[in-house]
Amino acid sequence: MLVDIVRAAYHEVGVEVEFKCFPWARAMQQTQDGSIDITFPWSRNKEREKLFLYSSTVMLGQHVLFHLKSRSFPELNQKITLEGLSRYKVGGTIGYYYGPMMKQYDEQFGIERAVSDKNNLKKLVRGRIDLFIAEFMVGYYLISQLPDHTSALLTNIPVALTSRTLHLLVGKKGKNPDQVLSLFEKGLKAIRENGTEKKILEENVLPGMALPRVAK
The missing domain is CATH 3.40.190.10 (Periplasmic binding protein-like II)
Known part of the structure; x- marks a missing residue:
């Protein structure tokens, strides 16, 4: 589901993304050193904020x-x-x-x-x-x-x-990190407004799913 959302957001702004699956530590390291542009999903913490740009909440x-x-x-x-x-x-x-x-x-x-x-x-x-x-x-x-x-x-x-917010991360040492992030944010806003994100979420609902709410 998250892959579909990220793909759709970048597609909306004319960017096609190549996805690769790595162990968490390797994905973070390669994004940190700039050999990979983005990694997701990650929650916020102070150590990561020193090394990465965070997107708004994706999920x-x-x-x-x-x-x-x-x-x-x-x-x-x-x-x-x-x-x-x-x-x-x-x-x-x-x-x-x-x-x-x-x-x-x-x-x-x-x-x-x-x-x-x-x-x-x-x-x-x-x-x-x-x-x-x-x-x-x-x-x-x-x-x-x-x-x-x-x-x-x-x-x-x-x-x-x-419950925690999940984000897309862009390494600060990567190529044009601000642009990589701003394109994602623009695309994410667009797919939320045009219904694409909602369609993706609905397509991923399985029989038996009880969407969780956060207890007050």
């Missing part, structure tokens, strides 16, 4: 809890609390940080860790865990790769555990 990154449609969690549908989670076995992925509440849950009850998000989805389908934490769009991308009869079993609790 929200939200961690949500996935579960089987055959299960219901009414106590979590309005607000996710430590007490509400305490009765359930929650799966996560080794090395991932899911925010302060899940850190506290992990310390008190233990997140059941697996080596990958894919393995966690398998555990969820098999009933070995009650809930699985993943970034919303990543989770649904992985679900879309499952057989139809399996993907149809899954949905998410409609409240975000964490």
